[in-house]
Amino acid sequence: MLLFEDGAEVNLLGVNFQPALSWEYNRMKHHGVHSPMDLDAYKAMIDEAYDELQLMGCNLIRIHLSPGDICDDEGNLVENQWLDLTDYVLAKAEEYGMYTYIAFLNTLGAARGKETFVSTRDETKPIWMVDPEFMAKADGYIHQLLNRKNRYRGGVKIKNSPALALVEPINEPGYFKRDEIDAYPQCFAIYQGWLDAGGKTDSAESYTAWRTANTKQYINRMVKFFKDEEVAAVMSWSLEWPRMMEWTGEDVFEAAAESDAEIVSICLYPGQSESRNKSPKEVGDINYLQMLQKVVDTPTYHGWLLEDRFKGKARIVYEFETYWNSSSYLYPAMAKQLRALGIQAAAMWTYILPGQAEYVAVAHNLNLKTTPNKAAAFMAASEVMRSEPRFQKYTTSSKTEDYFKNTALSYEEGCSAFSDGKTLIYSESMPKDFVAHLPALADDFDCIVGHGNSPYAKYGGTGLYFIDSQNGRGVTVSIMPDVDVLLPYGQRNEKGEKAVALTVDNTHPFELNLPGYGRVSKVYRKADRKWTPVKTSPGRVRFDAKPGEEYAVKK
DSSP states (O other), X not given: OOBOTTSOBXXXXXXXXXXXXXXXXXXXXXXXXXXXXXXXXXXXXXXXXHHHHHHTTOOEEEEEOOHHHHBOTTSOBOOSHHHHHHHHHHHHHHHTTOEEEEEEEOOSOOTTSSOOSSOSOGGGGGGXXXXXXXXXXXXXXXXXXXXXXXXXXXXXXXXXXXXXXXXXXXXXXXXXXXXXXXXXXXXXXXXXXXXXXXXXXXXXXXXXXXXXXXXXXXXXXXXXXXXXXXXXXXXXXXXXXTTHHXXXXXXXXXXXXXXXXXXXXXXXXXXXXXXXXXXXXXXXXXXXXXXXXXXXXXXXXXXXXXXXXXXXXXEEEEEEOOOSOOSSSHHHHHHHHHHHTTXXXXXXXOBOOTTTGGGOOSSSOBOTTTSHHHHHHHHHHHHHHHHSOTTOOOOOSSSSEEEETTEEEETTTTEEEEEOSSEEEESSSOOHHHHHHSOOOOTTOOEEEESSOOSSEEESSSSOEEEEEOTTSEEEEEEOOEEEEOSOTTOOOOTTOOSEEEEOOOOEEEEEOOTTOSTTOEEEEEETTXXXXXXXXXXXXXXXXXXXXXXXXXX
């Protein structure tokens, strides 16, 4: 179990955030968003993204690093914009009070137009744990990065950042099958040496025994590496996808269970397997609540996490997403399911930068403004992560909906909501059954995050809105831009074509139905740092509101 210094349980929900990857940048460059590259403007987008993530309650930032972006052929760091952006993203996370989680080795992209010591081909991944020459270069790269003085943190070494909580040597490790290792002479020599040392002959049983021993040896080697570097962050080992045990083999799980790794990590993408033979719309329309149940109940999916051999490991999620799914019932359901597996930290893949998000309608897609219903569901999931105990048996109210402590979600309605009396979050207009199940909002509530209508607020626009209490004296209302979906979810947009349009030009009715507010309440709009009175409808708090503005309502 991961604990804070004061003994409290670690509980983190956040996102993968990738502006320091050339791979992410090039996706947007195709649409002309960053052509030519303006580093200051790019950093301003990162700043805005952190403002959004803070509003969403994120407290964890995971970043993939690609040696192909920031290293030479020997694993030495190369000073360039991607390394600068790595410094910047890490420093801003610390500034915003968010923990960081770094995965060091990845195949994504080669910004300088050629492969470095890390190939961009995933099939080469297995050499990373076997080839001594590769491992020496990887050690040098990770050592240099950990000891790099962050220019945006006053020269504090990256490894000494108080925000650095989790490290992972490899993003999704690869493992040789017996018929693959012969193609890599240096790696085959390691296997043959092991056979010779033990007086063994080559066989399926011998190869499995070697792969188990080699995997365990590599994991232990990296645990020691980070401890020798005096990194306070804890090292995690990735055990990846549901059904990986079937596809890769039981032996690598046994190796991880026996290893010195204190954390194992998994990922979860309901819908990804269906995407191989279905359209994005078909994938998104499937009900995945029973799939989540199967993931917990089936040992070869992620049920292995509940086995005795993994009781000595903390567990986290390196990536999760609803996958080609534009509805908003799944995030809280996934949070509940992950807690049943003992998960203490999870990072959605991947948060899209403002300025880029309007061009994105892909499988992995979350942004405060362009996906308002998913953003609200994500915030509800954060509350579920904090309120659900670990290892509580996972069940749902039915095959299509779930009502549990402070939470309601429905596949048929395509939405979710959370309320504990102090905080209310709803991803779409609240169905009657949600209203009946959830605790009523207390007079001294803290905040409402809404998309659509509820018993407490009605809004005619399509963006998310925040209603924050001001110590009982009134509330402030902040409204996100209107969202106009231009392309069906998953349809590829042409170069420069937006998938979503954001606008702040239209005015919509806003109605507040909170106890104590009514005929004598006053409404003010903030513009140019000045508050000006707003006309309201007689007898109730109803006024015309524009997205992108802030309103104050006084009792």
